[in-house]
Amino acid sequence: MAVGLRTYGVYIPTYRLQREEIAKFWGTAYEPGEKAIANFDEDAITMAVEAARDCLDNSDDKSVDVLYFASTSSPYKETTCASFIASALDLPSETCTADFSNSLRAGTQALYAALNIVRNDKTKKVLVIASDCRQPAPNSELELNLGDGAVAFLIGESPGIGSFLDEYFYSEPFLEIWKVDEEDYLKTWDQTFTRAEGYKRVLKRGITNALNRFNLSTQQFAQIATYYPSKRELFSTLGDLGFEKKTQMYSGLIDSVGNTGCAMPLMSLIDALGKVIPGDRVLLCGYGEGCDIFSIVINESVKTNSGKVAAEKHVLIPYKNYLKFRNLLKTESPRSESSDLLLPELWRNIPQMLSFHASKCNNCGTIHFPIQRICSVCHSRDNFIEVRLSEKRGKVFTYTVDHLVPSPNPPTIRAVIDCDDARVTCLMTDCETEDLKIGMPVQMTFRKLEVTEGVRKYLWKCKPSRDGSK
């Protein structure tokens, strides 16, 4: 039974690092291009929330039965990140949540699990999110290519945008890229070996077998969307198989966003959607210790340009900012906030911190954030409903640029935001201080506040409204 790709969403961080910046810093050679860099207050969880918001925003029916989070760079080694994401999305507690991790195929594996859920019960809707924020070693080959970002698919009953017709899986314990607890960074080996006997050989074998199994030829696919470590590997591997570089492959991602890990094949699929018409077939390939291959038929045209993913508004940063974002410099700040881990308080505040709930007075309609049990206007007690503020748009009422607050990336911007019916006082992020002004439009974004004893405290901040966003 065919399962449909209902809607999709994507999130690429605002900041970009040019390969030239990295190479200039280290005095090494480079090829042109840039990659997306998560801000200091972003990680795989926060980006997943943003991609999922984009995905659900595109969906008329917001209901989700199952949420799968895929990442090779989960902030927690043990603890279900999907449960935090579900809460940040304000999904019901009855949502089934699970994490897929440890592999570049985590995204496509989560997708396969989602297909099986819907095949089993076509009324189910599964939100699949793949998000990666991987840490390469400074001055490594990987550093030039790895980018950060997240993608989300809502999987449900066919038809939708596209229908998943068939899959083929191939598994092999080939060490191409790995991360172990004893090391701070991702590891790889001489890439002339790993790419020849890893990516290239494995993907060629997998796709050849898959096409035989599907009883289809390369020419019957309008587009191929795949993970790839570099343009060279993409063109030579797929070229050897008989795919046309000009018409069937899109290689814009690697030079604009970078290699986004387990999110990459799904991001490639979104870019491919912009180039196809109903009836076209798309081949989707996830790679990592084998490959996951899906055959998809397109049902409806998508109003997006190819390269949608890369086209998001962005800001170039120098390498030194990246060092601060990733906490790669050993610092000894004389000022530290003595922030204890108050776990019960953190737990009590989940509705406000993760789900961004405010109280709305049933009597007079006044909205308070954080939640107030007694209305400040009519003084009704415990007479309110909880409303979510995440999709509010507002304007800056006042602000400060604070150089005193300890931060990995000072200064800290705090702002008072007035929306149509609420005022929110919060931190501002992704904002250049010279752009700040009273009255500037902002939107809300899910971010990491701080890390205490390894525990990530998340909450909502505001950021300048992105042009052209919905």
Add this chain to the structure above:
Amino acid sequence: MNDIMDKVAIIGMGCSKFGFNWADSSDDMIIEAAYEAFDDAGVDPQNIQAAWVGTLISGMMGIRLARPLKLEGIPIIRVENGCGTAIAALRDAALSIVSKTYDLVLVVGFEKFKDLGYNVVSNLDDVMYSHGRSAPGEYALAATRYFHTYGIDKETLAKIAVKNHRNGCLHPKAHFRREITLEQALSAPIIAWPLGLFDCCPRTDGAAAAIICPHELADNYKSDYILIKGIEIATGAGMGRMSKSYDYCHWEESFTAANRIYEQIGIKEPAKEISLAEVHDCFTINELFAYEDLGFCPRGQAKAYIDEGFFERDGQLPVNVDGGLKSFGHPQGATGIRMIYELYNQFRGKAEKRQIQDMRLGLAQTVGGTPGFGGVSHIAIVGGG
């Protein structure tokens, strides 16, 4: 209703040297301030019947005062009300005189910040705001908005800092005793835009003390005592951060406390009837707010008054002639009593080069909290005996 008016006399006061008192412990500073007050009042410490001690973070319980002064057996209560702690302690002590519970009461406020280095406990009971806030940043939110609303800029605030530094030079116990120029203030590093270094008061070590008794007993101690005319405290619920009704251009709590105390005492025109005001210039914008909230000038017009020198030492209403928090320093637990110490010396003609002539009423204002997050504003008014 004003039960305090003219019923409580201040008969002795003391103040330690304010500053980064590396060599002094809290006990040293408490002893320095308290014994100046005992000597000033001619009181034997062992005759004190009850005491209130104010500190924000430098110790718990009344034993913090009993230990250094060896006060055994009497009731001593520790008070904490943010940056307004000292006046809150004085008020409770004064009410114990009004209620005829005691005849001789000691109030000490102190703070020992600098043993903590840069780090200060900001133990907010609100995890959502446990990170990313600073005191200058919170006041900067108000400054940004006031600038926008009334079209002033950093220069107006800088003039307040220049004035307070100039005044502080004249007090031997002040923390910073150095004049600054307008250029220095304007070119100083930004701490939290738009507030620069000289818009911010220091964290200071210090202690201040007062001894009070019923008015009718004051003559037993001295003839030049002063009288408490009133003490008012107004507290806010912190709705400004979540309610669009707050303009971030004033302190409603200060406005409320001022109106209430003026009505009790019968003050109609504060700018004319008050001879000297010591206000809470933790940040320059807060002294500007005080001008308007306490009715010293109309709303939005502080700049014109500042420009004409209205609040200078030789102006129509001198404000912070001892240098204020900005120059004298700000040990939270001590600050309000330090303000009254200046008023006390002014009434008694002992303010040396800072002396204001013809003292009629003196006002002290302290504010705890930050704009939008809610504050507690304390105002005390004193007069000659």
